[in-house]
Amino acid sequence: MSRQKSQRIAFAILTILAVIVVVPIVLVVAYIVVQGIGAINWEFLTTFPHHGMKEGGILPAIVGTVVLTFGTAIVSIPIAVGAAIYLAEYARDTWLTRAIRLAIINLAGIPSVVYGLFGLGLFVLSLRLGTSIVAGSLTLGLMTLPVVISTAEEALLAVPQRFRVVSRSLGATRWQTVRQLVLPNALPGILTGIILGLERAAGETAPILFTAAAFYLPQLPRSPLDQTMALPYHLYVISTQVPGMPLQVQYGTALVLLILVLSMNVVATMIRSRFRRRRQW
Amino acid sequence: MVAKISIHHLTFRYNDTVALRDVTLDIPANEITVIFGPSHAGKSTLLRCLNRLNDLIENEETEMTGQILLDGQDIYGPTVDVTELRRRVGMVFALPIPLPLTIYENVVYGLRMQGESRKELLDARVEQSLRQAALWDEVKDRLYEPAMRLSGGQQQRLCLARILALEPEVILLDNPTSGLDPLSTAKVESSLAELKAHYTIVMVPHSVQQAARIADLAVFLLNGQLVEMGSAEQIFTRPRDRRTEDYITGRFG
Numbered sequence: 001m002s003r004q005k006s007q008r009i010a011f012a013i014l015t016i017l018a019v020i021v022v023v024p025i026v027l028v029v030a031y032i033v034v035q036g037i038g039a040i041n042w043e044f045l046t047t048f049p050h051h052g053m054k055e056g057g058i059l060p061a062i063v064g065t066v067v068l069t070f071g072t073a074i075v076s077i078p079i080a081v082g083a084a085i086y087l088a089e090y091a092r093d094t095w096l097t098r099a100i101r102l103a104i105i106n107l108a109g110i111p112s113v114v115y116g117l118f119g120l121g122l123f124v125l126s127l128r129l130g131t132s133i134v135a136g137s138l139t140l141g142l143m144t145l146p147v148v149i150s151t152a153e154e155a156l157l158a159v160p161q162r163f164r165v166v167s168r169s170l171g172a173t174r175w176q177t178v179r180q181l182v183l184p185n186a187l188p189g190i191l192t193g194i195i196l197g198l199e200r201a202a203g204e205t206a207p208i209l210f211t212a213a214a215f216y217l218p219q220l221p222r223s224p225l226d227q228t229m230a231l232p233y234h235l236y237v238i239s240t241q242v243p244g245m246p247l248q249v250q251y252g253t254a255l256v257l258l259i260l261v262l263s264m265n266v267v268a269t270m271i272r273s274r275f276r277r278r279r280q281w
Numbered sequence: 282m283v284a285k286i287s288i289h290h291l292t293f294r295y296n297d298t299v300a301l302r303d304v305t306l307d308i309p310a311n312e313i314t315v316i317f318g319p320s321h322a323g324k325s326t327l328l329r330c331l332n333r334l335n336d337l338i339e340n341e342e343t344e345m346t347g348q349i350l351l352d353g354q355d356i357y358g359p360t361v362d363v364t365e366l367r368r369r370v371g372m373v374f375a376l377p378i379p380l381p382l383t384i385y386e387n388v389v390y391g392l393r394m395q396g397e398s399r400k401e402l403l404d405a406r407v408e409q410s411l412r413q414a415a416l417w418d419e420v421k422d423r424l425y426e427p428a429m430r431l432s433g434g435q436q437q438r439l440c441l442a443r444i445l446a447l448e449p450e451v452i453l454l455d456n457p458t459s460g461l462d463p464l465s466t467a468k469v470e471s472s473l474a475e476l477k478a479h480y481t482i483v484m485v486p487h488s489v490q491q492a493a494r495i496a497d498l499a500v501f502l503l504n505g506q507l508v509e510m511g512s513a514e515q516i517f518t519r520p521r522d523r524r525t526e527d528y529i530t531g532r533f534g
């Protein structure tokens with residue numbers, strides 16, 4: 001077989017594979033949009049559910065998810081970025097750092113329901129935080145740590161070593177080099193990692209199931225120690241626990257969650273591509 | 282002759298490679314000392330020892346024995362502040378490495394790291410050091426553009442200016458004209474000749490010709506050993522060692 005021919009065949013196979021990957025995603029999104037778009041209007045987004053959730057809107061679930069995502073960010077960003085800086089800039093290759101990296105990889109593979117049970121045991125019961133926004137945020141924060149640490153570490157390591165050497169040779173300390181040079185240049189990559197982590201947290205049901213989520217609340221949460229409704233859990237509830245639920249409301253809720261998550265994704269992509277254009281090395 | 286830097290029995294090893302063997306030499310203040318020799322002679326290693334840049338090597342085992350004194354003080358002594366040492370002994374690398382910042386910020390980087398933030402002082406230092414590096418006229422209208430947009434030759438002079446802005450005592454230059462056209466090379470050489478009144482300059486030259494043009498004192502290294510050193514005039518016209526003579530007449534290397 002000629003080289004051109006095998007090249008064409010390989011290209012064709014790869015194209016088909018790519019299409020196979022993309023088609024179901026497009027179908028799922030399109031299906032949800034078609035089924036759910038009719039439910040979405042101003043009232044749906046800004047009022048409480050009523051009549052056994054069959055009518056009204058999903059405001060408390062939207063607010064709850066936003067609040068939980070925010071809480072997750074507060075918990076995970078400082079720890080994850082700190083850990084990534086330590087691993088990328090300070091830690092030498094020792095058994096300890098190898099163990100830490102291994103642990104991070106393994107943590108990323110743990111099913112989210114296990115995080116939920118862990119959060120129940122530690123935050124809700126042992127630390128007596130109860131079923132609350134705090135407990136849910138801590139649980140979600142813990143779950144997002146591995147992905148944020150890994151992407152942030154990668155972003156830091158992508159800043160060329162020669163810049164660090166130059167900075168040090170100009171009399172900068174290690175910390176000054178990290179602070180002034182490495183961190184600003186790695187920031188877009190770190191932000192992307194953070195958004196991807198938060199995006200996953202926003203869509204998860206299992207971790208908040210036992211730690212934060214309420215079936216129904218007649219008012220918005222007032223303090224971090226209150227329970228909250230949340231979109232993914234609400235979706236689960238109205239899809240499985242409420243008989244006679246109108247399909248359109250279910251798909252409408254799914255669509256809102258999807259839009260929330262996808263828009264975070266779009267922001268991440270925009271940050272990345274803007275940075276690629278501006279990058280100077 | 283007052284020695285600004287005294288090197289005593291310096292031996293340096295990377296893993297299994299001995300890069301410097303028992304090198305002893307004095308570097309005088311306010312002169313240009315040129316360290317020349319074939320590839321692998323250990324020239325860069327020697328320069329890096331002088332401001333402890335070899336300390337930053339992480340993935341290899343390195344070992345140094347011997348002593349390096351700056352103004353009579355051991356720079357590897359336990360009480361030495363390495364950051365401070367690197368401000369006093371600045372290095373310009375073979376390949377220009379501008380930081381991903383503006384031209385202005387590249388020049389003031391070291392000063393900012395010392396905590397200097399007075400605008401007038403920084404502005405003045407930028408102009409002064411860019412002039413010293415023979416770059417001011419070319420960049421004075423584009424100080425706030427990314428330094429990466431400069432040509433290779435301009436970048437190299439920027440790196441020189443960046444060191445000069447710190448007003449170091451010693452300037453180490455590792456083949457600073459490697460990527461430069463003859464005109465830029467001439468500019469750099471003439472600014473070095475002016476600068477030596479205020480600084481101690483140690484340079485690895487691009488070629489024997491350059492060494493002969495610019496050196497006051499010349500040191501010939503071969504396979505990590507110091508073969509011969511002396512005034513440039515003597516080394517390049519009446520070398521004592523056969524190996525030096527072979528090298529400068531192009532018979533080897």
Ligand SMILES: Nc1ncnc2c1ncn2[C@@H]1O[C@H](COP(=O)(O)OP(=O)(O)OP(=O)(O)O)[C@@H](O)[C@H]1O
Nearest residue numbers: 295298300319320321322323324325326327338341
């Ligand atoms: N980071 C390093 N790790 C391992 N060995 C090194 C390292 N740097 C230099 N060496 C070795 O040390 C010896 C001296 O190298 P050095 O770079 O000092 O030579 P040089 O005289 O500057 O050569 P050139 O003219 O090619 O720049 C060489 O054998 C080189 O392979």
Ligand SMILES: [Mg+2]
Nearest residue numbers: 324325326455
């Ligand atoms: Mg070299």
